[in-house]
Amino acid sequence: MKWERLRRAVVPAMAAAMVLLSGCTTYVSTQVTAFSNWSGSDATRTYAFARTGEQQNSIEQATYEQLVANELEANAFRQTARASAHYLVGLTYSTHGDTVTITQPVFYGSPWPGPYWRPLNPWGPFGPFPPDYVTQSYPVFTHTLGIRISERVSGKEVYNVTARNTSEDSSLVHAMPYLVRSALADFPLGNGVVRTVRIRYDKHGAVLTNEVPVAPQPAGASSAAPK
Template sequence: MTLGRLYGELKGAVRVALITGFALLGGCTTYVQTQVAAFSDWSGTDATRTYAFERSAQQQNSIEQKTYEALAANELATHSFKQVPDASANYRVELSYSIRGDMVTVRQPVYYDPWPMYGGWYGRPYGWGGYGGWGPWGGWDMGPTGYVDQSYPIFVHSLQIRMTERESGREVYKVTASNSGGESSLVRAMPYLIRSALADFPLGNGTVRTVKIPLDKTGGVGNEAPVAVGANEKAAAPAPGPAPVPVQ
């Protein structure tokens, strides 16, 4: 699955997320939801999990690249990977990433306002709609009087981690992670992307799933383990690693 195709799928999902009030790092959101797709030909053991980062020409002297590599190294260490000089590494790890801005338009219903002096209002606050026609007051139709289009900025953050055998150049693992929301900073989204991409490493070939990572009280990355949403789990082959835990 290419980043472009995944972006297209995510754009549709973003509409639902906006309607339900989801934002990547804001407000009362309690978790960040990331879409993950993995391709695997992994056969390595813990004893051979030595690696070095490989950089493109543009990444060679990049402080941003070093920052993301440090985050990835910390997460790889939880899966028994050890960073070593390139000459003695069994694997090379490449990071590629991007952020894309877009606008999403959502059509919102407009309801009749019985007290115009207080300004218009949208939706049905505090569950009043359950009474129907203003409940005990009755007599007014509570259906929408019209609709208005509201546009929101949205940012799609993407990360790809690619692992190859150093000696043969054979690709053994490639995983893509993408999430979206109102956060315009890639550096703030990166910890979620990396943890989601490497959760339950190695995933089976062709695995597509959604990973949820809790936020801590300060809005940072929570200490709880990432959780895979079982309803979105689709694997072309059985995963050799631990099975994801479905959300109840």
Template sequence: MNIHQWTRRAALLLAALTVLLSGCTTYVTTQVTAFSDWSGKDTPRTFAFTRPPDQQSNLELTAYERLVASELVAHAFHEVDSAQARYLVALAYGMRSDMVTVAEPVYYNPWPGPYWGRPLDPWGPWGPYPATYVNQSYPIFTHLLGVRITERATGKEVYNVTARNSGGESSLVRAMPYLVRSALGDFPLANGVVHTVQIPLGSTGGAANDVTVPAAPAPAPGAKAPQ
């Protein structure tokens, strides 16, 4: 088994444990990887989003851009027309589903009844019989967001960050606020940084598992809308 296969299986096993514990889990855990050539000499921090030609009318992408824009504003960025922007921001996103099989214990007790506790019942609530194990399969969903920032004038990439999390949430829309906050919450990260971010459920600006998409900013007087 090569390194890639081992890493993928380990990640899926951890995600399966997350699903099993989802009833008591109160945090969304996201792994963030950043590559940076951010100098810090970047006044003003003006930006515009850029898209491939075939994505110009993508409403899903528009919703995610609004989330990213709100996070960038918190770091002194200001969204402007693309012709005046110092930086161009491009998003990549996706979701993959897998099935993970986990061995779970099954106990047998031939004497059902109240459990009185030790020392009255020395075997515990499941009696003296050891557990058997049954394989259970669970769906695991991996969500991914990439944010790439380039200089408009030169095309030079100055920041590239990826956020990834896995669990039982089947909706990328519901996972996206956690991905965005994890990816950009500590902007700018140093080059080659990999770290883990934990965000409490429901702390993304709305109720748990709900998405609140900020409205698009009003264009400046006389500004031309990006094409």
């Protein structure tokens, strides 16, 4: 009897927690932070990707570069050979796992036959008997993408943007389209801008076009990215 009550309490709590972690709606929220010294014109928007030693000959790197290239093309950038590129574009990315713990009250059903008007039910939320609490822990993963644009000849950094979101999905591959789209939305952002970009989630993995960015905040302001 006790285990059956516990099962009835835990299952709804787990379901509620998964809804919370998945964002409760059909949107993926990403926090974007940009640092900018951008003064380029469309005529000079030629670029090549710059890779670290570990990124050389990496299929994963090439996959993410293609996503970034598609967004850069939408912002009038043109990919060329490194020797003739005005800018170099470097990528960093990572996934960090953590655990979230959720505690919820549990009101067991009355052991005696009713009926009760719910507010007067002694075993309900307004009764004299306090609830038990069930605590569940769930894994969550923070996915991060950094895009750095610098002048090839001088090495001067002109744009540096970081996109970060959290999900119960451990796959960086699944998160990357949303990270890329969010990072380069409304390019170029002002220096020190922190904002949250929401993009509608598609279960087939495609990034849909009706993103809803939250208004940018001035440098130094904090912004929490809802999940």
